[in-house]
Amino acid sequence: MERLQKVIAQAGITSRRKAETMITEGKVKVNGQVVRELGVKVNPNKDEIEVEGVPIDKEEPVYYLMYKPQGVISSVKDEKGRKVVTDFLEIEQRVFPIGRLDYDTSGLILLTNDGEFANQLMHPKFKIDKVYVAKVKGIPARESLKKLQHGVVLEDGKTAPAKVKLVSMDKKKQTAIVQLTIHEGRNRQVRRMFEAIGHPVMKLKREQYSFLNLRSMNPGDVRPLKPIEVKHLRELAVTKPS
Structure with missing residues (x-):
């Protein structure tokens, strides 16, 4: 029972x-x-x-990693008829995304039909790192990057400390590529963080979710998670400190 x-x-x-x-x-x-x-x-x-x-039919649990393209909704349906992440899977099981990526954001997202597993990974007390790479307007000064690192105040509160790395800059075009690692999952958080320091995001991609990455994948590609990967994620969600 x-x-x-x-x-x-x-x-x-x-x-x-x-x-x-x-x-x-x-x-x-x-x-x-x-x-x-x-x-x-x-x-x-x-x-x-x-x-x-x-x-309800109790289905065998399935777990997938997807490289979400830009211009795709992180949902199972869209009232406006736009493409959703489940359009890229041809499977019998009813899967749904774990968390969200904005319509304009590309990158790694997980899908499953295991609600308990999804709930564990999304719980705020389990600080699972997500690595984003952003192309931003302007070239952030060291002090601005430190603000991201220590946390910036948004309308829904101050963000948790983050890891920040200036990857490259284009002085002629006045743009920069910045890598940002966070463990929170607020709505449009990364974009709002960069806006808070005066450097709006032009392009955004989530490259990594914990130990998972997009190596050898192209936008729209989907692959099943390996059993060892599912096991490792479960262990992270159970043992990571709050």
């Missing part, structure tokens, strides 16, 4: 946290009866579970 919200998450419907909300809102049925209590336990192999009227 397992908690209802855990079974829903493992079926790839949503994260455990969102599953709890759906239960309390009366959107989940077990054996035809609406369940609103979070403590309910079910047998995923025997009990019939419906989420918003749709029966």
Whole structure:
């Protein structure tokens, strides 16, 4: 017997946290009866579970790494009909992205149907590094880069300390390439951080997620994560200090 919200998450419907909300809102049925209590336990192999009227099928968990191209939505559908990350996968399982990359941002994103796994990786207490490379307007001074390193104040609070490296500069075009490593995941955070120091982002790419990178991949490429990679990510999400 397992908690209802855990079974829903493992079926790839949503994260455990969102599953709890759906239960309390009366959107989940077990054996035809609406369940609103979070403590309910079910047998995923025997009990019939419906989420918003749709029966759930417990799928085999799958894990993918994608090189998201610029101009693609980090979602499973888009009301405006734009391309989404799941358009690049031809698989039977219903997968969803772990976290988000902006429409205009390219780079590494993970997809899975394992809601529990996704929830672990996205939890703010597990400080998983993400490495971004940004092309910015102007050439940031050393003091500006130090501000990024120590944290800058945004409208939703001060950012955590970051690792910053000036990769290159073009004095003629007045642009620079800067590598930024953060572990937070606020909305459009990297772009807002550079705006805060007066150097708007012209182009942005996430090159690394923890130990994973985009080596030998092109925009639009997708590959399954190796079992050892999934194991390592699980270990990071469980053991990394808060």
